Amino acid sequence: MLAELLSVSLSVVGSPATLATICLATLAGVMFGIVPGLGGKLAIALFIPVVTLLEPTTGLIFLVSMHAVVHTGGSIPSILLGIPGSGPDAATVVDGYPMTQQGQAGRALGASLLASALGGLVGALFLLAMLPLLEPLLLSIGPPEFFLLALLGITTIAAVSGNDLNKGIIAACFGLALTCVGLSPHSGEPRYTLGQLFLWDGVDFVTAILAIFVIPEMVAAAIAPARLEQGGSRQLEYRRNDLWAGMRDVVVHRWLALRTSVLGALIGMIPGLGGDVASWVSYGHAVQSSRDPQRFGQGAVEGVIGPETANNAKEGGALLPTLFLGIPGSSGMAVLLGAFVVLGIQPGPDMLATQQPLVMQLVLVLALANVLAVLVLLLLARHLVNLARFPTLILVPVVLCLVITGCFLSSHHWQNLLVLLLLGAVGWGLKRYHWPRPPFAIGLALGHIAENSLQQSLAIWGWHFLLRPSSLVLLGLILLSVASYFYRRRKADVAQH
């Protein structure tokens, strides 16, 4: 396999046409990531007719390269403007945007870019390493494991609640409650839809995230514009050293970066969990594993590193079931799977046996595209940072327009603008009275998975599903996660006194 990889590497690097394809695709992917609301799914759907004109392998390389770097581009508006490029980019906003507000935009960008590259590389290696284990692993993860994994993710709200666990729990419950809006997955009954068809599919995740995280920041900036500019333009100046400082942060926190990369790839590999889960669970882990979790939410660079590595690593993980079982690892992979079929490539267990060179090419392309995306954005960094230097009076209306556009593009229904307004007011209240908002996002990201998988588990096994060996292991991890939080809290209280 290594010999095959080396041979493929030489053929890719030695082919100007292939390199050009990867470059173009990387640029396209980054652009689709930078504009809020566009994202990888739309990119693939729009480019399918184009790639059918290419030779199948080239078309596949184009699509995989493009999709792999969407979140690298998505980190730009998340950090500089506080607008997530898509749902999975939202976790980066929590600490990335405060870093910009504190004049550390360059550092946040540097950390984000290197973290993205590292995550992408780990994702590519994960794809290679997990090939022999994929099938037995996926066959051992069913509804009980989904439910308990979601529960494990929910326990991270303790870590991201800051000083007030009660407020964090309430905010998380609010996020979980919002997932009850829509059709019940098991009875088909409309719940809390107020007779509105557009709510039958539930509250749009991107709309909710934009409302809770971005609207309050813009309202705050509009109310008190002087604060943003009080530090003077010096704080917002681009300094190359800041970029390198951010990249050094990734090296300093290399073990965190590695752990969240693997976590992201693992979550990406499990069909049905999704990118939002990967980024928020990684963020929660970054908080949990920090010696000073109080810094999170106020510009902790680890809060950027964790989700950014996971966002890119999950693409490698998601390719595993997509390519080798024909089961999409995420909603983006579902569209990519359709593209594979269109290009005449039939995903399935035989791929490794009959198309090993192609598989190796994809591993290499994943890695290359991630590195290229970072190089491109590093070159543009000084210009990108200027986005954050715009006067508040210009920035706020522009950001709000982007938020409205992102909300509409994500949901395709103008009625979601009303949801945006309503939840924006809630988000403003949470910010105004110092309630933590990340627990809300975690509840919203995991609520559907938790409910659906619990219902399925109970229908198939009854409560005995908790006695399965894998369930017991996961229950143990959940208890450990909760115990760890209380132990660290107690330790911090003792140290304080």
Place this chain on the structure above:
Amino acid sequence: MNCRSWPVRGILWLCVLLLSSPTISAEDAAMEAYGGKTLTYIVPNKPGGGYDRYARLVAKHLPRHLPVARINVRNSPGAGGLLSAHQLYHAEPDGLTIAAINAGVLYAQILGRPGLDFDLRELSWIGKSASDYRVLVMGKDSGYQSPADLLTTGRPILIGASGAGSGSYNESRLLIGILQFNAKLIPGFRGDNSQLAIRRGDIDGRIFSYSSVSNFVDAGEGQIVMQVAGAGVLDEAVPQVREFVSGEFDTVVLDTLDAVTDLGRLSAAPPGVSARRLAILRQAYAATLSDPLFLDDAAALRLSISPGTGEFVEDRLNALFAGAQQYKQQLKNLAGGSQ
């Protein structure tokens, strides 16, 4: 009548003029109605989904048969297709808005589910572009390899389906109801995840479209136990569900399943579109679906095409809803749901 009188002469000259004027050709009619205008094609799912791919392919080739300036494919996902159906219903009946209608919407009317505020028969049906077979597939290790196994088992058979109210959910409930075998329906298993769930043993089987499950079956992971619906016979060796039911109501249920399966990838215009414009749309749609360039592209995109005219769709739907109307409450009870 005095032909020399002025009024009579005037009428005679008018008749001569009218009879001698040329009739408007079909092309001119189409140009008059659509020339230089934009046609909007509403799709009930997000970009990249099945209906989206069909719609964009039609949008690419339709302008050769309909003189529109452009076709705007507008994605309007939500509520299982009901949102886009409602948008179509309330659109101007000028023939410049059409939409794809999916099976979930048909079931909403058949089963009287909430959310559909109008009769689908009011729409102006343009045609259909695909159909498939629906088959019941059981896992290789499930212990159920034949219809007899299903009908004689002691333990509940776990049948998976997508979300409650979806096409596969409704079909499964109806099938379990008429066959009366000991089965438990477990919703929440989408098509792609279902195959993994069957291999894991979480569920014993599921109803699939044949085209989506053929690889799974060919790999030996599952077996087609019976053909549930579809126009025609998939394979002589596969048992047909009709062999195991009798009775008028059961026949109505199976006719319903057949009709919904046969009416794949429907397209319609709003109610009230003039007969002339509807005829233009139908003719253009049918011409597109038989266009060799369209068929080549469809083959390249792995999209199966099984066209049906607007008249065929209209007749089929009228028969479907008329038949289902008689047994609406029974169908509703069988498919579940208190609404």
